[in-house]
Amino acid sequence: MSKTIKVKLKIWRQKNRSESGHFEDYQLDTVSTDMSFLEMLDTLNEKLVIDNKEPVAFDHDCREGICGMCSLMINGQAHGPEKETTTCQLHMRSFKDGDTIIIEPWRSKAFPVVKDLMTDRSAFDRVIEAGGYISVNTGNAQDANTLPISKENADLAMDAATCIGCGACVASCPNASAMLFTAAKVSQLSLLPQGQVEADERAQNMVAAMDSEGFGNCSNHAECEASCPKGINLSHIARMNRDFLSSKIRK
Amino acid sequence: MSRSQNYFFSSVGKKQIMSLTGLGLVGFTASHLLGNLLILVGADAFNKYAHTLTSNPLIYVAEAILLAMFLTHLFLAIFLKIQNKMARPTNYFVKVKTGRGETFASATMPYTGIILLIFIILHLINFKYGTYYPTTLEGEEIRNLYQTVIEYFSNPWYVVWYVFAMVSLGIHTSHGFHSAFQSLGFNHDKYTPHIKLAACAYGVIVTLGFSVLAIYSYFQN
């Protein structure tokens, strides 16, 4: 049964990269609890447009939890209060009538705010470019049974590959570190035989790219793991740490 | 394309050096506690132990290694902290912890670290470079470190400060101990829970062990 609630919104507004932002307060009186969080923001924007005001800019795309475009720090938590849920999959039934909801962008030097709640996460793309691939000659697909892969490793690689690159790990980390993201990308490849060939260079290059983007250093708080909408865990970071160490010992 | 990055300047490398030096200090602390427990045996046993240790020329090598580990750990900590602060120039207006990640120990690492730094400096001044009382043992004149210890702890406020510093040590190591394994790449479903438990046990044991010695010494007056 759908019901409606009233919510007060406190939203970060920022004109562009260079100007400093501020919070603005808004009020929505009829928010259906069946709405997703982003639909609630759509409703606000419709209202703002009608009132001839500038709508709130926020990132989104698939709205089904698979693309990693949505973000938002909702009441101090990345992607809001639900566990393993992206903002687009968060519903207004997670809030109570009369709640004040504070919405901020991801805050990290490596993710500058572009406008309002939108951040530039291209730092992640550059980390991927540094080594998040395997080099193979294309051609006919080979027989699947020529490369034996244990079920366990296939599952672990798949777990790592569920990373959607949203940046919640960076946003929630007290040090704004990108270790969970980078580690997931290193793991998904290095766990498989195809990825083993370039494993050493990959670990080194991706860590170097991550460092040069200005992310912080990991202190093993595990806030990233707790905030990851895909439930990616710290064991991937440990795997990257040992890949990195052993690759540095080799060369 | 290969980016050459010095291991010692990489984020992962720095954390691994933190881990190794930290584990070294954890090992030192454990051996220090074991040796100090001789205070419970008596003045002669403790003085003899302290004398044997300090009269061995290898002690200078050990002290140099210890100092190097300590300074590396300290300066890397400062450097990492500054980098981490710079990585988030604007703070969140509200930031709520999930409760599933950060712990009290992990969140207070810099603060417990500062307390330990102050403690270690005072500790060296008070004991290592503290009052020298001579005593004779087996016909040889040696330092009566036992008396220095008992005298120091005659002041109840020093006991309080000491216990407070030891609680900080326990908290600091309870995170650092298992965190070091993670940074070095050791994380395993089977062993990690045991390492975490061992880290907590270690924290409790060093806190209690050193505190008991301080309180025992107070009552020797």
Ligand code: FES
């Ligand atoms: S909009 Fe695609 S994951 Fe949320």
